[in-house]
Amino acid sequence: MPAKDCVRLLDAADISRALTRIAHEILERNKNLDGLSLVGIRTRGVPLATRLAECLARVVGETPPTGILDINLYRDDLSLIADHPVLKSTEIPFKIDGSKIVLVDDVLFTGRTIRAALEGLVDLGRPDWIQLAVLVDRGHREVPIRADYVGKNVPTSRGEQVDVRLKETDGADEVLLLREPGENTSQKLGKTKGKG
Numbered sequence: 001m002p003a004k005d006c007v008r009l010l011d012a013a014d015i016s017r018a019l020t021r022i023a024h025e026i027l028e029r030n031k032n033l034d035g036l037s038l039v040g041i042r043t044r045g046v047p048l049a050t051r052l053a054e055c056l057a058r059v060v061g062e063t064p065p066t067g068i069l070d071i072n073l074y075r076d077d078l079s080l081i082a083d084h085p086v087l088k089s090t091e092i093p094f095k096i097d098g099s100k101i102v103l104v105d106d107v108l109f110t111g112r113t114i115r116a117a118l119e120g121l122v123d124l125g126r127p128d129w130i131q132l133a134v135l136v137d138r139g140h141r142e143v144p145i146r147a148d149y150v151g152k153n154v155p156t157s158r159g160e161q162v163d164v165r166l167k168e169t170d171g172a173d174e175v176l177l178l179r180e181p182g183e184n185t186s187q188k189l190g191k192t193k194g195k196g
Contacts, residue, residue, distance in 0.1 A: 004161070004178040009154055012173035015135065015166075018151030019048070022133050023055035025149050026102060033060060035128070036100045039067040041117050042088055044106035047168035048135060052104060067092035069103075074116035096125025102149075106164040108134040111145035136175055138162050 010018065030036060033056060040049030049066050057063040068091040103117055114132060121130060133149035138156045154162060154177065161178040165171075 003181075005181050007177040007179070008174055009136070009162070009177050010152060010175035012167075015151070015173050015175065018135060019051050020055050022149040022151060023052055023059060026052075026056065026131075026133070027059060029131075029148070030100065033062060033064050034100075035098070036102065037065045037067060037094050038102050038104055039069050039092065039117075039121065041103065041105045041113065042068060042070045043169055044164050044166055045069075045104045047166050048106060048133075049102075049104040050168075052102070052133065065094045067094065069117055069120055071113065071116040071120050074119045090120070090124075092124060096121065096127055099125075099127045101127045101130045102133050103130055104133050106135050106166075107162050108132075108137045108145075108147050108150075109140055109162075110142040112143060114145045115143050135164060136162050 026036075027033075038049040038053050040046035046068050049068075053063050053066050068089070070088045070090045072088070101121065103114070103121070105113060105117070108114065118130065121127065131148040132145070134147045135151040137147055137150045137153050138160075139153075140156070140158060152175070156162060156177065157179075159180060163176040163178055165174050165176070167173050
């Protein structure tokens with residue numbers, strides 16, 4: 001099987017700028033950080049939530065609490081991916097009831113991961129509201145979910161992959177588009193230039 005073609009969509013500086021912009025948008029929408037917490041979805045949503053918290057701290061001088069959510073037990077495809085799923089810990093060091101939560105993930109695709117994350121959060125308590133921040137929105141939703149904050153919108157075909165790599169998990173910061181050899185994405189990529 002031939003290797004997939006690879007196009008870099010974001011480099012480390014692009015990721016940093018996207019997170020800084022999302023942090024400002026969070027502040028603009030919510031006015032302040034009172035009662036606001038960030039929850040990262042394992043795996044890459046966790047370092048993104050931490051970085052967003054750091055961006056917010058640089059702007060307002062305080063760091064919002066962050067938590068970690070493992071959604072494996074809430075996935076609707078659990079029986080398809082493994083007989084014995086690997087469960088990692090959910091670590092929410094703050095009260096969910098009455099809180100304001102920004103859920104953070106790397107890529108928004110079908111929306112099923114976010115649906116599972118919402119179920120997981122609601123099982124832990126009843127927040128006042130939940131907003132969603134993603135680094136990349138690649139389209140192809142299967143459930144009615146949209147992000148409140150998006151680092152970059154990337155039109156893709158279903159056969160393509162968006163691969164987010166972060167220093168904390170992969171040793172480098174970049175977002176790649178992987179496609180089968182010969183598949184033409186130049187027109188699609190042209191549409192993604194500029195602010196996501």
